[in-house]
Amino acid sequence: MSWPRILEVEVFCAELPYKEAFTIALGTSVKSWNIVVRVVTEDGAEGWGEGSPSLIVLGETRGMATACARSLAERLVEAEELSLEHLYEMCASAASPSAAAAVEEAVLDAWARGAGLSMAKLLGGPYRRSIETDVTIGIMKPEEQAARAVKYVEEGFRILKLKLGTDPEEDVERVRAVRDAVGEGIRIRVDANQGWSVEEAIRVIDRIACYEVEYVEQPVRWDDLEGLARVRRESPIPIAVDETVKRAEDVFRVAGREAADIVNIKVMKSGGLLGALRVAHASEAAGLSNMIGCMGEGRLGITGAVCLAASARNIVYYDLDSDILLAEDYATGGSRVEGGQRYLPEGPGLGVDVDRAKLRRLAVIKSA
Ligand SMILES: [Mg+2]
The missing domain is CATH 3.20.20.120 (Enolase-like C-terminal domain)
Incomplete structure (x- = not known):
C-alpha cells in the first residue's frame, strides 16, 4: 500500500511580527516572513506546513523560497508514487531548505491525518x-x-x-x-x-x-x-x-x-x-x-x-x-x-x- 497521492498544493508567503525587535550578533529583526503550504491528498486529507527562511544563514530570499516551494508543489502533484524516502529525496536537494521544510511538513501532516496517526508516531x-x-x-x-x-x-x-x-x-x-x-x-x-x-x-x-x-x-x-x-x-x-x-x-x-x-x-x-x-x-x-x-x-x-x-x-x-x-x-x-x-x-x-x-x-x- 503506498501513501496517498497529492492532488492540490497551495503556497503562501506571510509576515509575522515579533512582539519586539529581536537582536542577535548577526543583526536585528522585527518580523519573520514564512512560507506556508497547504496540501490535499487523494483521500481528501488536508495538511499544513510552515518554513521560516533565513537570508544570512541559508542564503534564502523571499522570491527564491517561494519559487522553490512552487516548484516542489508541481513535482509533488506530478509524482505517481511517493514514500517518506521519496519525499526526503525531493526536499533534500531543494534550493531553499526552509521552503522544502514547509512542503514536507504539509505532506507529512496530511498523510498522518489521513492514517489517523500523530506526527510523533x-x-x-x-x-x-x-x-x-x-x-x-x-x-x-x-x-x-x-x-x-x-x-x-x-x-x-x-x-x-x-x-x-x-x-x-x-x-x-x-x-x-x-x-x-x-x-x-x-x-x-x-x-x-x-x-x-x-x-x-x-x-x-x-x-x-x-x-x-x-x-x-x-x-x-x-x-x-x-x-x-x-x-x-x-x-x-x-x-x-x-x-x-x-x-x-x-x-x-x-x-x-x-x-x-x-x-x-x-x-x-x-x-x-x-x-x-x-x-x-x-x-x-x-x-x-x-x-x-x-x-x-x-x-x-x-x-x-x-x-x-x-x-x-x-x-x-x-x-x-x-x-x-x-x-x-x-x-x-x-x-x-x-x-x-x-x-x-x-x-x-x-x-x-x-x-x-x-x-x-x-x-x-x-x-x-
Ligand atoms: Mg544559534
Missing part, C-alpha cells in the same frame, strides 16, 4: 511526552537582559538562552547580571552567533564559567572548524555548533575535528523533519548530543519541531520558542506551552488549526 516516536524549552533573550544592555530574565522566570521558564557576541566585556557582564538576578536553579545557556574571534571566545568563556553556563553555542565563525576545535580544547563549558552544521554530512566534519560537543538541529537548515532526523542519527553515531532550535517559525512549524524533539532519543536540549516571541500567528492548537513545558499535540497529524482569513491578511505572496 509517524516520525518514529514518541520517545518522550513533553519537553522543556528555554526562552531566548536577545541582545540588550546587561541590566535589561537581567530584568527580562526575571520576568521569564516569573512566567515559569527555568531555562534561559542569552544572545551574546557583540562586545566581549559586555557579554561577560550580561551573563553575570542575569545569574545574579535569577540565582541558582535556573539553567543558563548562551549563543554568540559567530560573534567572537577565537581569542575572544576563549577569554569570555573562561570568565563566564563561574556562572554555571550549560553550553556555549557557535562562539566563532561557522566555517572555522580549527578555531572551534581550539575553543573547545580550552573551554571548561561544552561547545555547541549551530550555523556550522546544516545537514547530516556536516556532523562528520565537526566530529572528525573534535570541534564541538553538541549539534544544534534546525528543521529549516536540514530541509525538513526527515532531514533533521538524519542529523540526529548522524550525531548519535558520531557520539555528539543534539539540541534542537528554530528560526522564526510560528505555532505550525514549531509543532513539527516539538514532535521531532519528542521522538528522537539523542535530542536532549530544547530551544523551541519562536512562536512565543511572535505578536500574531495564523495558527492555533498544536504544541501547547506552559511556562517552559511544551506538550505533544492532541489528535492526528500536527493538530494545528490554520485561520485562513488571518493567513490571507498576513500573506504577502499567495499562489494557488
Whole structure:
C-alpha cells in the first residue's frame, strides 16, 4: 500500500511580527516572513506546513523560497508514487531548505491525518511526552537582559538562552547580571552567533564559567572548524555548533575535528523533519548530543519541531520558542506551552488549526 497521492498544493508567503525587535550578533529583526503550504491528498486529507527562511544563514530570499516551494508543489502533484524516502529525496536537494521544510511538513501532516496517526508516531516516536524549552533573550544592555530574565522566570521558564557576541566585556557582564538576578536553579545557556574571534571566545568563556553556563553555542565563525576545535580544547563549558552544521554530512566534519560537543538541529537548515532526523542519527553515531532550535517559525512549524524533539532519543536540549516571541500567528492548537513545558499535540497529524482569513491578511505572496 503506498501513501496517498497529492492532488492540490497551495503556497503562501506571510509576515509575522515579533512582539519586539529581536537582536542577535548577526543583526536585528522585527518580523519573520514564512512560507506556508497547504496540501490535499487523494483521500481528501488536508495538511499544513510552515518554513521560516533565513537570508544570512541559508542564503534564502523571499522570491527564491517561494519559487522553490512552487516548484516542489508541481513535482509533488506530478509524482505517481511517493514514500517518506521519496519525499526526503525531493526536499533534500531543494534550493531553499526552509521552503522544502514547509512542503514536507504539509505532506507529512496530511498523510498522518489521513492514517489517523500523530506526527510523533509517524516520525518514529514518541520517545518522550513533553519537553522543556528555554526562552531566548536577545541582545540588550546587561541590566535589561537581567530584568527580562526575571520576568521569564516569573512566567515559569527555568531555562534561559542569552544572545551574546557583540562586545566581549559586555557579554561577560550580561551573563553575570542575569545569574545574579535569577540565582541558582535556573539553567543558563548562551549563543554568540559567530560573534567572537577565537581569542575572544576563549577569554569570555573562561570568565563566564563561574556562572554555571550549560553550553556555549557557535562562539566563532561557522566555517572555522580549527578555531572551534581550539575553543573547545580550552573551554571548561561544552561547545555547541549551530550555523556550522546544516545537514547530516556536516556532523562528520565537526566530529572528525573534535570541534564541538553538541549539534544544534534546525528543521529549516536540514530541509525538513526527515532531514533533521538524519542529523540526529548522524550525531548519535558520531557520539555528539543534539539540541534542537528554530528560526522564526510560528505555532505550525514549531509543532513539527516539538514532535521531532519528542521522538528522537539523542535530542536532549530544547530551544523551541519562536512562536512565543511572535505578536500574531495564523495558527492555533498544536504544541501547547506552559511556562517552559511544551506538550505533544492532541489528535492526528500536527493538530494545528490554520485561520485562513488571518493567513490571507498576513500573506504577502499567495499562489494557488
Ligand atoms: Mg544559534
